[in-house]
Amino acid sequence: MVDKNSNSLGLRAVRGYYMSIRPGALGPVLNINAATTAFLPPILVSDLLTTSLSQNTVERMLRGKRVRLIYRRQEFQETKDAGFSMNDELPRTKVFQQFGLPASEQKFFIVLANDKGAKVDVSPTDNGTTVIQYFNSERISDSPCYITLTAVEMKARIPGSLSPAQLLCVNVGKRVQSSRSKDAGKLAFMRQQTLDGAQWIPACLLEILPFQPMTGQMNPKHTAEMMRHALHLPAENAALIDQEGLRILGLKDQIEDQKDTTSRKYLVSSNGARAFDR
Numbered sequence: 001m002v003d004k005n006s007n008s009l010g011l012r013a014v015r016g017y018y019m020s021i022r023p024g025a026l027g028p029v030l031n032i033n034a035a036t037t038a039f040l041p042p043i044l045v046s047d048l049l050t051t052s053l054s055q056n057t058v059e060r061m062l063r064g065k066r067v068r069l070i071y072r073r074q075e076f077q078e079t080k081d082a083g084f085s086m087n088d089e090l091p092r093t094k095v096f097q098q099f100g101l102p103a104s105e106q107k108f109f110i111v112l113a114n115d116k117g118a119k120v121d122v123s124p125t126d127n128g129t130t131v132i133q134y135f136n137s138e139r140i141s142d143s144p145c146y147i148t149l150t151a152v153e154m155k156a157r158i159p160g161s162l163s164p165a166q167l168l169c170v171n172v173g174k175r176v177q178s179s180r181s182k183d184a185g186k187l188a189f190m191r192q193q194t195l196d197g198a199q200w201i202p203a204c205l206l207e208i209l210p211f212q213p214m215t216g217q218m219n220p221k222h223t224a225e226m227m228r229h230a231l232h233l234p235a236e237n238a239a240l241i242d243q244e245g246l247r248i249l250g251l252k253d254q255i256e257d258q259k260d261t262t263s264r265k266y267l268v269s270s271n272g273a274r275a276f277d278r
Contacts, residue, residue: 009221010051010058011038011214013229017245032241032249036230038222040065042210045096046203049165055099061214062096067172067206069094093209094172094201100179100193103132103202106169107187109194122191131169131200166204173199 019032041048045067048058069092079086086092100106107128112121174197183189218226232240246252 009225010041010048010053010061011218011222012041013037013226014039015229015240017241017249019249032245032251034230034232034237034240034245036226038214038218038226039210040208040212040214042208044070044204045170045206045208046166046168048208049168049203055168057219059099060216062208063098064215065096065212066209067094067096067170068092068209069201069205070207071205094199094206096206097171097173097175097198098178099203100169100171100198100200101184103135103167103169103200104130105185106131106179106200107190108134108198108200109191111194122195128187128190131202132167135202135205166202168203169200170203170206171198172201172206173197 013036015034015036017032018035019030022029022031040061045058045062048062049055051058053061068089073086073092075086084091107130109122109128110126112123176193176196176198177189178184179193181189214222
């Protein structure tokens with residue numbers, strides 16, 4: 001969807017069809033009509049941030065939605081022994097929680113655990129590692145089993161080559177106190193974020209998984225564009241159902257394959273949707 005100035009609104013309006021069986025004068029009638037829903041586009045989170053939408057709007061749209069790591073992570077012996085890979089699709093799928101600071105500012109810390117494995121504190125001697133330092137460290141980039149997008153890695157090594165939107169961090173762990181707090185950027189604040197379970201990934205390394213409908217209230221621009229895409233005159237609606245909907249629902253071929261044309265009875269409902277009596 002785009003606004004009147006051709007600026008992307010970050011959503012896709014997708015037309016589909018539904019059907020229901022209703023009683024009719026000649027027997028059961030299959031009623032078919034169109035429905036339009038807004039879906040999130042399967043693009044990088046950083047690309048969505050470059051649309052005309054504000055960061056707060058994008059955060060509300062993506063909260064609780066599934067995103068995917070587009071890079072390969074280092075394999076550990078314990079995961080190999082357990083019979084699975086950190087780079088299988090399921091471990092690479094995360095849930096968007098919130099935005100953080102830019103990757104050059106957002107830090108995480110070494111977590112200390114007790115004998116039972118529960119997180120109890122962060123190392124007092126650890127001054128933190130920024131997300132960009134972590135992804136650019138020689139220990140990672142030189143590992144033979146750690147492969148990232150080369151273009152992203154090379155750009156990230158050059159200051160200013162990636163936009164702030166691309167290097168904005170995304171929390172895919174547990175939801176923590178917002179980075180828009182007045183204490184954001186302070187070591188104590190980021191230590192607590194780490195202890196609370198935050199996991200930070202640059203927005204340019206996360207892609208939105210497809211087939212996720214937009215939930216929650218849309219802003220006025222989205223609503224206006226949805227209405228423009230969804231509203232049709234009765235004749236136009238009937239034509240879409242006849243030319244597109246019947247085939248999508250698997251009914252077009254069945255109707256055309258019937259040799260006895262006299263047994264095909266078409267009924268048009270008051271909303272312009274075409275139905276047929278079998």
